[in-house]
Amino acid sequence: MALIQFTDKGLYCAEGNFYIDPWQPVDKAVITHAHSDHARWGSKSYLCHTFTKPLLQQRLGDGNYETLEWGQPVFINGVKVSLHPAGHIIGSSQIRVERNGDVWVVSGDYKTENDGISGEFEPVKCNTFITESTFGLPIYNWKKQADIFIDIQNWIKDCFEKNANAVIIAYSLGKAQRIIAPIAEVTSNIHAHGAVWNIFQTLKSSGFKFPDINRIDIDAPKEKYKNAVIIAPPSAEASLWMRRFTPFEVGVCSGWMQVRGNVRRRNIDAGFALSDHADWNGLLQAIEATEASKVFVTHGFQSAFSRYLNEKGIESAEVKTEYGNDEDAVEGN
Amino acid sequence: MDEMLTYGEDVNEVPMQVGGMSLFAELIMSLGTSTKTNDKLEALSNYFSVAGDKDKVWMIAIFSGRRPRRSVSAALLQLWCLELVNLPQWLFAECYLTVGDLAETISLLIPPEIMVPKEEQPLHYYIEQLIGIEKQSEEVKKQFVIDSWRQMNQQERFVFNKLITGNFRIGVSQQLMVNALSKVTELPAATVAHRISGNWDPVMTTFSALLHESNSDDSKPYPFYLAYAIEGEPAELGLPHEWQAEWKWDGIRGQIIKRNNELFVWSRGEELITEKFPEYHFLKDKLPDGIVMDGEIISGRQSDEGFVVLPFANLQTRIGRKNISKKQLQEAPVIFIAYDLLEYNHEDWREKTMQERRTQLEQIVADLQSSEVFLSPIIAFDMWAELAATRVTARLINSEGVMLKRKSSAYQVGRKRGDWWKWKIDPLTIDAVMIYAQKGSGRRSNLYTDYTFAVKDGDKLVPFTKAYSGLTDKEFGEVDYFVKRNSLEKFGPVRTVKPELIFEIAFEGIAASNRHKSGVALRFPRINRWRKDKKPDEINTLDDLKQMLEQYGK
Known part of the structure; x- marks a missing residue:
């Protein structure tokens, strides 16, 4: 029997009797990272990275959380489990599962470029690799983070020159943390939507250091926001909530912004292809580094990506999961 | 400091x-x-x-x-790109489906690693090179295109490809x-x-x-004056006697120009189409020199009451053909309905009042005594309610509604509010179920926004139209979500979906068609609204469509 099986509740290790990122409540869930499509409510116990725990508590409430450090192995019913940095967001981990010399790695979501805050992606050798494929097409090749930051900074300066506020749409857990430092190099007049602010608070209480930001006060007079940067989650885009920042321009940080049509469709002023997922080359390099003889491809462009791997001589199959909502531009991408 | x-x-x-x-x-x-x-x-x-x-x-x-004319085919661009990046063709096709634009797809696929930075060249250099290689061998073209790709960043590459492939829809x-x-x-x-x-x-x-120099080109048309759709009630426009009402026709807006004994016919899309309409060629001898008329190029013929207009589908058989056969001339005859006079006696008349222009136009058209050129008839009315009653009969004469023009108005440039308004009749509508979905292109790439709709025929569903517009971005998002979760089959880019979502489809006209399974072709179909209140068994039937065809399609 395969060490990890694909069941209707999620990825399941029968010998260890635990699930990885299950989408139904289970007894024991090992969690790659704190995004809501991977860490779901209702399981009896959770095992995750130390940095992930406070985020899970914030999102899912009190519960039974155990934590591990990266590279620190634990045995679950005789199956060896360890976490390894995935570089996706703070605390995000690949999950290595070993039994009788058979090693499987579940990537969760990952990116190969070191963003300086999420931990550098660690290639882990294995027999079977289960990889995401959110951006598994060769049109997705990211610019370097430092260059995108310059684009964002220039855009903010342009906004200020037009006397407009700069509203940046960025996922509250992940991109918001990445862009805060470069924004702070341009201005200290930074305000965040409650959802974004809450995550910063949680991370700050866990000991992470970030520049100071203000929580947006619904009752504050409009005049309070002038030549300001507003960080808001995707749910706030094009909402009445944003009206109070008029005049403003909207910039969106998302890998989907790589394609012009997506920028235009959203009727925004600027799109920055800043992603917390690996790009095409990142995925290929990561897979090669695992030296895996079999690769399962989950959420994203799984059918194209796994076909390509097969044609390249890497045995591969696509797997349907409930992560990343098919090909939607989900939050967090 | x-x-x-x-x-x-x-x-x-x-x-x-x-x-x-x-x-x-x-x-x-x-x-x-x-x-x-x-x-x-x-x-x-x-x-x-x-x-x-x-x-x-x-x-x-x-x-x-x-x-300039296209000098490199899309197929070659794709081929050279694949050679350069060493990817299989099917993967290129996947990428294209996601991006929705060939020029952009290629620009994204070429990785920065292969760039060979060179001194930047101006826009006209690339365009003139592209013109220059049109007649050259494929090898020369390939060399130029690939060299150019390597010298450019992604944005420039996209724009360069666009110069080759077609329109900038920006x-x-x-x-x-x-x-x-x-x-x-x-x-x-x-x-x-x-x-x-x-x-x-x-x-x-x-x-x-x-x-800056006055240009002596005799063919030069004037910019068209275009109307906005009326907002609110016509009564708000003021007194009926200040306004002239005409029928709104669904043909090709055009200008007929005669200067220095030469005749030119322009479409609103600024295309010179003189050769396509031999019906107008007699005007070269009959019209006074130094004249520009604005009007509608439309399929129709003389009748006892003046003229009759044929469905737009007839005109379509004439568009896009270089050589017109005798048969086409007989089956789809074309007339010109004159709206306005922009130049007379080599003088620009656009600043004169519409009444003055119209009076002179009437004289000119009368002198022609032609069975191809007609005056746009004026609809007489004393009260707005009277006009409203006339308007609803528009479809019976293949008209789209009514135009309202202020009698004192000048002929302005472009789309302007105030003096000209279009007051179209309400569209025909039919309730249909979505059965296929396809990803859109451009602004809508990666989102299922192109749908095919069906009506009932007994137990069967018969597809009868596609529609691409009419929903809000939010609704498109909802439908996209539905499509991704309710696909039955996948045929290339098309997904068949559970026939569950009902939409009201609006359209301007209907004509018989043997190219379509349903036997009908619709004019300007679009989604009017999402009928969340209706169930699939409540949609219209093929018979309903046929009845509409009987009533309006002749």
């Missing part, structure tokens, strides 16, 4: 090489993403103030439909470009619009010759 800064900025203002491809690419990018007309105007004006003269001329040419109207040119040259917009129209060759024309 402040002084230091100022000094520093001055130094930076030493002119750099101006008018390069990067400048053009940046313009295209900012026009493509800008959501505010003012920002677009600003970006265009900036471009026109800093770009080189030859680049400016090409910019005007490209955005007024004067792109939400810039010709009017906006005219306004920007007007701002930069300090000429009135109407003058600019007129000067950049007509027959001119971007290769031979300089910027100043185009805009």
Whole structure:
């Protein structure tokens, strides 16, 4: 029997009797990272990275959380489990599962470029690799983070020159943390939507250091926001909530912004292809580094990506999961 | 410190090489993403103030439909790109489906690693090279295209590919470009619009010759005056006797020009279509010289009461053909319905009142005594309610509704509110179920926005139309979500979906068609609204469609 099986509740290790990122409540869930499509409510116990725990508590409430450090192995019913940095967001981990010399790695979501805050992606050798494929097409090749930051900074300066506020749409857990430092190099007049602010608070209480930001006060007079940067989650885009920042321009940080049509469709002023997922080359390099003889491809462009791997001589199959909502531009991408 | 800064900025203002491809690419990018007309105007004006003269001329040419002929096929571009990046064809097709644009797909697939930076060339260099290689061998073309790709960043590559493949759909109207040119040259917009129209060759024309010298091109049409749809009730327009009502016709808006004994026929899309309509050629001998008429090119024929108009489908058989056969001339005869007189006796009449222009136009058309050129009939009415009652009969004569023109109005430039309004009849509608979905292109790539709809025929569902527009972005998002979760099968880019979502489809006309399974073809189908209140068994039937065809399709 395969060490990890694909069941209707999620990825399941029968010998260890635990699930990885299950989408139904289970007894024991090992969690790659704190995004809501991977860490779901209702399981009896959770095992995750130390940095992930406070985020899970914030999102899912009190519960039974155990934590591990990266590279620190634990045995679950005789199956060896360890976490390894995935570089996706703070605390995000690949999950290595070993039994009788058979090693499987579940990537969760990952990116190969070191963003300086999420931990550098660690290639882990294995027999079977289960990889995401959110951006598994060769049109997705990211610019370097430092260059995108310059684009964002220039855009903010342009906004200020037009006397407009700069509203940046960025996922509250992940991109918001990445862009805060470069924004702070341009201005200290930074305000965040409650959802974004809450995550910063949680991370700050866990000991992470970030520049100071203000929580947006619904009752504050409009005049309070002038030549300001507003960080808001995707749910706030094009909402009445944003009206109070008029005049403003909207910039969106998302890998989907790589394609012009997506920028235009959203009727925004600027799109920055800043992603917390690996790009095409990142995925290929990561897979090669695992030296895996079999690769399962989950959420994203799984059918194209796994076909390509097969044609390249890497045995591969696509797997349907409930992560990343098919090909939607989900939050967090 | 402040002084230091100022000094520093001055130094930076030493002119750099101006008018390069990067400048053009940046313009295209900012026009493509800008959501505010003012920002677009600003970006265009900036471009026109800093770009080189030859680049400016090409910019005007490209955005007024004067792109040079295509010298490299899409198939070759794709092939060369695949060779360069070493990817399989099917993967290219996947990428194209996601991006929705060939030029952009190629620009994204070529990785920065293979770039060979070189001194930047201006826009006109690339265009003139592309013209130059048109007749050259495939090897020469390939060399030029690949070299160019390697010299460019992704944005420039995208724009370069667009120069080859086709239209820049970037939400810039010709009017906006005219306004920007007007701002930069300090000429009135109407003058600019007129000067950049007509027959001119971007290769031979300089910027100043185009805009500043009076151009002696006899073929030059005037910019069309276009109406907005009426908002609210016509009664709000004031007294009925101040207004002239005419039928609104669904043909090709056009201008017929005779100057120096030569005849020119222009479409609103600024296409010279004289040769396509031999019916008009007699006007060369019959019209007085120095005259420009505005009107509708439309399929129809003389009748006892003047003329009858045939469905638009007839005219369609004439569009896009170079040579017109005798049979086509008989089956789809074309007439001209004259609306207005823009030039008379070599004089620009646009500033005169419509009443004056109309009086003279009536005289001209009467003198022609022609079975091809007719005056646009005036609909008599004393009260708005009377006109409203006449309007609803429009479809019976293949008209789209009513035009309202203020009798004292001048002939203006472009789409303007105030003096001209269109008051269209309500569209025909039918309730249908979505059965296929396909991803959109351009702004809608990666989202299922192109749908095929079906009506009931007993137990069967018969597809009868596609529709691409009419939903809000939010609704498109919802439908997209449904499609991704309710696909039954996948055929290439098309997914069949559970027949569950009901939409009201609106359309302007219906005609018999043997190309379609349903036997009908609709004119301007679009989604009117999402009928969340209806169930699949409550949709209309094929018989309902056939009845509409019987009533309106003849």
